[in-house]
Amino acid sequence: MAIATMNNETDTISFDQMKTQIDRALEELAIKHNTFVSEPYIGFEKGFTKISVSIPELSPALIIQCLGIIKDHLEHIRIHAFSDGYYAVQALNKNLFKTENIFDNLKIEFSGLTTNFKIECTKKGNLSQEEINCINALVYKAYSQAKENPVTRLIKHGASVYTDAGGLDWNYIAGYEEVKRTIRESIILPLKNPKVYDSIAEITRKTFETNRPKAILFEGPPGVGKTTIARIIAKEVQVPLVYVPVESIMSKWYGQSSQNLAAIFDACDDIGGSILFIDEIDSLAGSRDQNMYEATRRILSVLLRRLDGIGAISNTIVIGATNRKQDLDHALISRFDQTIHFPLPGEQERASIFGNYAKHLSLEELAKLAAASNSLSGRTIKDLCEQTERRWARKLIIKNLPPSPPPFEYYYHTVKSFIAAQA
Numbered sequence: 001m002a003i004a005t006m007n008n009e010t011d012t013i014s015f016d017q018m019k020t021q022i023d024r025a026l027e028e029l030a031i032k033h034n035t036f037v038s039e040p041y042i043g044f045e046k047g048f049t050k051i052s053v054s055i056p057e058l059s060p061a062l063i064i065q066c067l068g069i070i071k072d073h074l075e076h077i078r079i080h081a082f083s084d085g086y087y088a089v090q091a092l093n094k095n096l097f098k099t100e101n102i103f104d105n106l107k108i109e110f111s112g113l114t115t116n117f118k119i120e121c122t123k124k125g126n127l128s129q130e131e132i133n134c135i136n137a138l139v140y141k142a143y144s145q146a147k148e149n150p151v152t153r154l155i156k157h158g159a160s161v162y163t164d165a166g167g168l169d170w171n172y173i174a175g176y177e178e179v180k181r182t183i184r185e186s187i188i189l190p191l192k193n194p195k196v197y198d199s200i201a202e203i204t205r206k207t208f209e210t211n212r213p214k215a216i217l218f219e220g221p222p223g224v225g226k227t228t229i230a231r232i233i234a235k236e237v238q239v240p241l242v243y244v245p246v247e248s249i250m251s252k253w254y255g256q257s258s259q260n261l262a263a264i265f266d267a268c269d270d271i272g273g274s275i276l277f278i279d280e281i282d283s284l285a286g287s288r289d290q291n292m293y294e295a296t297r298r299i300l301s302v303l304l305r306r307l308d309g310i311g312a313i314s315n316t317i318v319i320g321a322t323n324r325k326q327d328l329d330h331a332l333i334s335r336f337d338q339t340i341h342f343p344l345p346g347e348q349e350r351a352s353i354f355g356n357y358a359k360h361l362s363l364e365e366l367a368k369l370a371a372a373s374n375s376l377s378g379r380t381i382k383d384l385c386e387q388t389e390r391r392w393a394r395k396l397i398i399k400n401l402p403p404s405p406p407p408f409e410y411y412y413h414t415v416k417s418f419i420a421a422q423a
């Protein structure tokens with residue numbers, strides 16, 4: 001049971017002055033935290049001052065911190081109630097043996113179980129400056145402690161969060177059997193069976209540390225399915241995919257990008273399990289521009305430290321993607337447990353990719369398209385199939401024909417002209 005002195009009755013502040021001070025403090029709070037603070041109730045009822053302020057949330061951790069604040073401002077207090085959703089603190093008389101009228105002293109109540117969280121203060125007569133300061137400090141604490149939902153924080157810091165892969169599955173990616181097998185073995189298996197990996201590490205290591213992969217690099221030319229596969233992995237292991245395009249974070253948050261990246265890592269930990277997909281990681285390697293270089297250096301150092309810090313306790317797994325592994329900082333490359341190379345599709349694979357986007361064509365026709373499309377990526381193949389469909393659709397509309405799929409010649413023509421234009 002704790003303790004506090006009531007201030008002298010003489011040093012109380014007038015009701016109007018108190019109201020002004022509290023109103024002003026809440027306005028400053030709203031600006032500082034860039035948040036909405038609802039208007040407090042400040043009234044005088046039957047000789048008692050009553051103040052009620054809404055707060056974003058109420059947790060036992062917050063209450064412990066608030067008790068510390070109350071102790072800093074009031075000498076003798078008694079904890080009146082300490083139960084889920086209701087906590088009350090009563091200020092005592094200066095002379096602890098004097099118990100009469102203690103309920104006229106300041107009483108601070110915290111309430112709310114799932115919603116309508118608030119701090120309410122009542123006291124007979126006016127409050128002292130110390131008591132007003134105490135109330136303001138409590139409200140400040142409640143607001144600064146309340147963390148926004150991690151997904152909201154991620155979005156605020158420039159990441160996108162995908163919680164489903166929009167109908168994507170492994171069949172969506174044609175070919176790439178070797179890549180798929182490696183990913184199943186080195187990412188999916190550990191993510192789905194963490195306990196097996198951890199118990200091995202517990203037996204083998206003098207000091208426990210995880211043997212699960214923490215960071216994996218996807219490397220390969222543009223349009224070969226790196227991003228798509230990351231989304232499929234997230235769907236398969238049923239964790240959110242946090243997508244961070246480094247380039248846009250750097251340009252959008254110029255100067256602040258390193259803090260943003262750090263905040264993104266924190267929010268991922270708070271989600272309690274996610275795949276953090278850092279795309280275009282090579283943009284950290286680039287630019288000679290002096291100012292940009294400084295920002296790049298800082299963001300890189302955050303990344304290096306965070307990759308080191310992802311240990312047994314974190315359920316975040318980082319996947320980095322790059323088109324230019326050769327340009328990446330060596331310290332960065334060495335932080336990745338494994339690199340998975342995504343090559344351009346071979347001829348067989350191109351035939352399967354065409355098969356995904358033009359399933360009505362025969363195997364021979366698909367083989368002809370594959371032979372004609374040397375060195376094209378999956379993305380380009382998909383684009384060419386779409387172009388063909390649009391060209392065909394225009395023709396159907398003009399000739400007023402019923403829907404049908406484009407014939408082989410249309411595809412072949414699109415591919416041939418694309419290759420010719422490239423040469």
Ligand SMILES: Nc1ncnc2c1ncn2[C@@H]1O[C@H](COP(=O)(O)OP(=O)(O)OP(=O)(O)O)[C@@H](O)[C@H]1O
Binds near residue numbers: 172
């Ligand atoms: N093997 C494949 N099978 C089917 N579709 C593919 C294949 N490879 C790529 N694609 C298609 O190409 C598109 C681009 O793929 P994705 O965005 O995943 O490539 P990326 O490797 O991340 O490219 P970048 O390096 O430019 O970010 C996807 O929409 C996907 O549909």
Ligand SMILES: [Mg+2]
Binds near residue numbers: 227228279321
């Ligand atoms: Mg990509």
